[in-house]
Ligand SMILES: Nc1ncnc2c1ncn2[C@@H]1O[C@H](COP(=O)(O)OP(=O)(O)O)[C@@H](O)[C@H]1O
């Protein structure tokens with residue numbers, strides 16, 4: 001059992017505020033992913049939970065008990081470090097056995113448990129090797145096994161896969177998922193990779209500059225981003241975000257940018273005129289080839305990806321405007337072909353000048 | 362000139378220069394060894410005798426075993442006690458070096474992990490060692506005589522310990538800094554206490570560095586002359602002091618035996634160096650290998 005609560009948790013290093021009064025409750029057995037760009041305070045948060053950093057202010061509770069003054073080893077947590085942090089002078093078996101030895105588990109039982117977790121993460125063939133002889137993926141499995149064997153109530157993982165290549169990352173991501181299913185423990189997983197967050201999390205905590213930007217399920221985060229920042233961070237290819245302004249004309253509400261003009265429908269009638277950003281995911285942009293409609297742009301680049309084809313446009317802003325079409329049907333499209341873009345009102349987002357999402361009524 | 366030819370010439374030049382340098386550097390060592398095997402008439406012979414002929418062990422016997430062959434001659438030195446000095450040197454330098462490395466490592470650990478010493482403090486520590494010993498040696502000997510440490514084993518151990526400590530802190534800190542904090546923290550969160558972490562994780566990882574530091578400081582204390590000269594009299598002589606006696610004005614210069622003694626002083630360190638050379642290579646290149 002482990003329910004972890006952070007109350008107004010704050011950490012400053014001199015004048016740098018690494019974590020800014022965050023509040024978060026992580027339920028027992030939940031898989032929570034802390035995600036955000038580098039330097040946003042994820043590691044600091046995790047290390048405060050682990051007990052390696054003293055909070056400047058605020059409280060950490062595990063199952064209702066304040067643990068601020070508890071040593072890391074007394075918190076019943078397990079941690080997997082980004083650098084794996086294996087003991088280089090001990091064999092893999094000795095690495096895994098370490099935690100059990102510290103807890104004075106008798107030798108025969110230790111052997112059995114080391115073997116069991118080694119089988120669980122499929123590293124039995126590595127047991128007699130030294131960490132230096134293991135590949136990146138292998139040492140990550142060893143690091144996992146070393147934590148698993150001590151049976152912690154909560155797993156803290158700090159970018160455990162970031163040092164691995166893409167294929168291995170997917171493989172070990174599945175492994176983490178499976179372990180969570182099997183163990184039914186609390187997982188707090190830190191990453192800067194939005195895809196990892198989306199695939200693993202029960203709940204995603206998006207962090208930005210030491211603060212929590214949004215908390216929600218992957219679906220929530222993807223389909224209801226609270227801000228420009230979140231909308232931009234999640235999804236690949238990322239959401240089209242077009243800077244422009246909201247105007248009221250002819251009794252209607254429109255969004256206008258340099259090259260685009262989108263009818264916002266009456267549901268946005270409450271939005272005052274002024275600067276705003278329009279968002280639409282590439283998969284929701286309608287494309288037509290009859291050359292009609294308010295928004296016709298020439299295709300700038302066609303990128304066939306196999307399952308989909310991406311079409312890039314220049315909408316007059318710094319970032320390319322992207323539309324996704326399924327399959328390879330449009331792969332042969334010529335650069336320069338005029339394309340009519342359609343904006344389904346159900347799939348557009350509007351962000352105010354403060355970056356927050358403005359909901360339709 | 363073709364490129365390969367130029368490269369060949371540069372190689373030849375390089376080797377020529379290095380060879381000359383090697384000869385210059387090694388000649389005194391060769392001369393010491395050669396002289397130690399020479400009979401007395403060849404010590405000063407002109408033209409110089411490069412290869413002892415016939416080689417003799419008489420110098421070694423006389424110096425180290427106190428053989429009486431020369432007692433009737435002008436070369437006898439009445440108060441020779443090299444074995445006693447050897448014992449003193451071993452006790453003093455090994456004890457002082459061990460203490461310096463032991464406490465140095467503890468201080469360095471604190472400095473590295475708890476930021477006990479700022480950069481400035483660390484530098485001041487080293488500055489302490491930049492004071493030439495000759496400057497402090499006179500007041501120090503007054504202190505020593507006042508508190509009864511003059512001419513005692515403990516007195517020399519203490520002063521060697523103090524003067525080596527800054528080196529020990531600096532060197533061991535650089536090795537401790539190389540041990541990733543996360544490795545220590547991994548041990549901690551797996552349930553290891555501070556001490557367990559230090560003994561099971563940190564110490565094994567810096568062992569080579571400690572050995573290298575130990576040898577470095579041992580060499581300094583083993584061959585230290587000035588402090589030993591002033592702070593000891595007749596009771597506690599060390600090998601470097603013993604060696605200097607053979608330069609006495611009354612007895613003349615007994616080169617052969619001085620050389621035999623010098624070889625005896627040098628060889629133990631070389632043997633130790635050879636025995637632990639695996640650690641030395643790892644210890645001194647630790648920083649380069651890891652990152
Ligand atoms: N030990 C430290 N000393 C000073 N600043 C730190 C320290 N650790 C982290 N920071 C600062 O705190 C902020 C958050 O860092 P971190 O938690 O490591 O971010 P993340 O893991 O999200 O990349 C950064 O601006 C970083 O520079």
Ligand SMILES: [Mg+2]
Pocket residue numbers: 039042043044159
């Ligand atoms: Mg980090």
